[in-house]
Amino acid sequence: MKGIGLAKGLAVTFKTMTRRSTTQQYPDVDPELPPRSRGVIAHIEENCTVCLLCARECPDWAITIESHKEEVIVPGAARARQRNVLDEFNIDFALCMYCGICVEVCPFGALHWSPEFEYAEYDLRDLVHSRDRLREWVMTVPPPPAHDRNGAGAKEEVVAEKALAAAAASAPSQVDACPNDGSGRI
Amino acid sequence: MGCENQSRMVGHMAGLPNVVGEPIRFVLNWGRRYSLWVFNFGLACCAIEFIAASTGRHDFIRLGVIPFAHGPRQADLMIVSGTVTDKMAPALKRLYDQMAEPKYVISFGSCANCGGPYWDAYSVTKGVDQIIPVDVFVPGCPPRPEALLHAIMKLQDKIAGEPAGFGGTNRSDPAVLMAEPVPAPAPVAAPAPVV
Amino acid sequence: MPAWLDLVVRVLIVIIVIFVAPLVIGQTEHKVMAHMQGRLGPMYAGAYHGWAQLVADAAKFIQKEDITPRAADRPVFKIAPVISMLPYMIVVLVIPLGPGGLVAQKLDIGLFFVLAVFGLGVIAVLMASWASANKFALMGGLRAAAQLLGYELPFVLAAASVAMAAGTLSLSGIVEAWRPWWLIWQLPALVVFFLAGLAEIRRTPFDMPIADSELVAGYLVEYTGLRYAFFMLAEYAGIFVISALTTVLFLGGWKGPFGLDTELGWLWTLIKIACVSFVVLWVRIAYPRLREDQLQRLCWLGLVPAALAQLVLTAGVKLAL
């Protein structure tokens, strides 16, 4: 029948009208952000060793770091030790492309994604955020989400489990074979 | 095609805010604040987030940002979302000029802010603020729809505080707004001839 | 009350209606459309559920810069928006709200008057489209003219059917003669009239003259500020007028099921107008725009034969009774 589609169109829209709308009323109600959503990058200065890895890996050169060296005199040591002291740590969020490479490469866990999204500015220059602002955002970094219960486990766990299973299966006959790849090489 | 504006109201209306009282200024600003007919200058992936902000979950019509504007003539707010290339820049400028005052611009996403990932590309405009005046910058690549909502509210706060009622505010030229003029290089003394 | 005061009051009421009804319909459209799409619609303009959204729009439109393109035909360009409102204002004059002269201006051949004036809306569109000096505007105007020339025919034929059934051209007379079983007898005419009416006011799914995905905005493309607002107001006034006409001609106007017709007749009329307006909005949200050839096809192969068949049926039943 030809008119069925037309009637369906009316029915669907009417049905939707009688249901509750799905809108999240953002300014009044905090939005539900998905886990791991990328808002801004928070910087924990205590973890930062000023290794400059993040600044060098950044594809946009959005991170600028300034530091100086200090001598730490350790009593009894043959000579004074040196230590990097952070002077400035700026991220230009206008330029940042949210790739997260800086967060990935940081060996000391100084950089973290924060889901904070209220950072629009009237002036482009205000989008360069410095140490203080980056430190404030540390408070908004959520704890890392739990592993997906149905997802694949961490690689180490999977390998270990497989090895255990293989060992259990082959335990009576081949004791000395490598459980890992079965090639016989150790 | 007539796209140059022949009659501009701004000139003779600019003196009006001194005459109208505070309640009238408030009402006029309130109207501009909650009736931002939006013109989506969607150029790249950020446009998808703009669209997401217009759909059921975020629904920026709640804030009075109404995507009914057919073209630039009817729009109050231009949201530049995406990479502006040097080839697109004249079109962008032209469409901005076709909008009627008072008009506002949101630069949405890193590409529109300053080139984003293409900051070093020969063909990309490093920031839409080089050609048109921008009111609010939203960082992100792309920003979340909520970030756009926040930017809109920020723009509304700005509108509420504007002094002028009719004809929009006086804006400085974007070049003046953003960059210090580069000083001419100091004259260098001619190097002494090597003997 | 002296005659002139009476006249002034009536005209004032009509002016208020023609400016308020479109706002109400527009706000309803915002909300209905939003909820049909799982959204909320305007929430912040005005304290309660964004009731003042269109007031804010109006406050903004009066502040917008008034742009006239340099190549435009200035006087024609400037006068077109005003003319677009006029036909609907004049039509509202003769639409009866209730029995016993609850109408701004009684007219014996009201139906004819309404049909005649209603078709004039397209002249404003043609003026706007031509004077804008814009090819998209011109295309929009041509589409509007082609559409109107086609749909005027079924529109008038469907109205003629009900006039023939009632044996009068007076709008009040048609409502007086109306009986509930006409809902079935005149159903094809009702559908044809409603669809052709939608096409005449260029409303979705017949909005090819505007068609923002094809023609930017058709004849509206160069209009800003108050002039644009006038066109929008005319569009929504058109919805009101088409709903009111459908109500008066086919749905029995002020006749309700509980017999309080003389006291509460105007209320019944208003409720019916509201329901038909809701259907207009509903249709906009449910259906996409027709293609230009589909539009003409629907008119000449669907609506015109249906209207003619209804005329024959009406004449037959009228003779048999």
Place this chain on the structure above:
Amino acid sequence: MTVADVLLITIGAVVLGSALLVVTTRHLVRAGLWLIVTLIGVAAAYLVLTAEMVAWVQILLYLGAVVVLLLFAVMLTRAPIGVSDDLNRPRWPGALVGLGAAGALGALLVNAYRWEKVELPEAGTAERIGEQVFQSWVLPFELVGLLLLAALIGAIVLSQPGDDSVSGRKK
């Protein structure tokens, strides 16, 4: 002078003025727009003479259909904004024919009525027109209907996609 006289004279002046503009304006589309004013004026004159039905028919058919079609055709072919310099309007023969026709008609009317007072008939309602058309004038009415039918059939025949070799179209 009654109110009706004043109204008629005013309307007549408007109609005459706009009609002159139709034939003298050098803006092609504006001529069509002035034609609208002229026709509305004529309808208003009918209204003053209590021929309501005729007035609305005038609006419905001439404004709603004929002028729209005319503007449509002008816009479809060419619609310059501004003055068209290439309008081919022979001024003197046109004026001669126009004045001649107006003079002849005027003479005819003056000759027919002289200065007789004619009472306005009752309002030209739909009923009266129906009676007139279907009683006194039924034969001409039917003949006109037949003529229109013939024109309609002719139009359909002409618009048929005929010989493929002529129109170059495949069925």
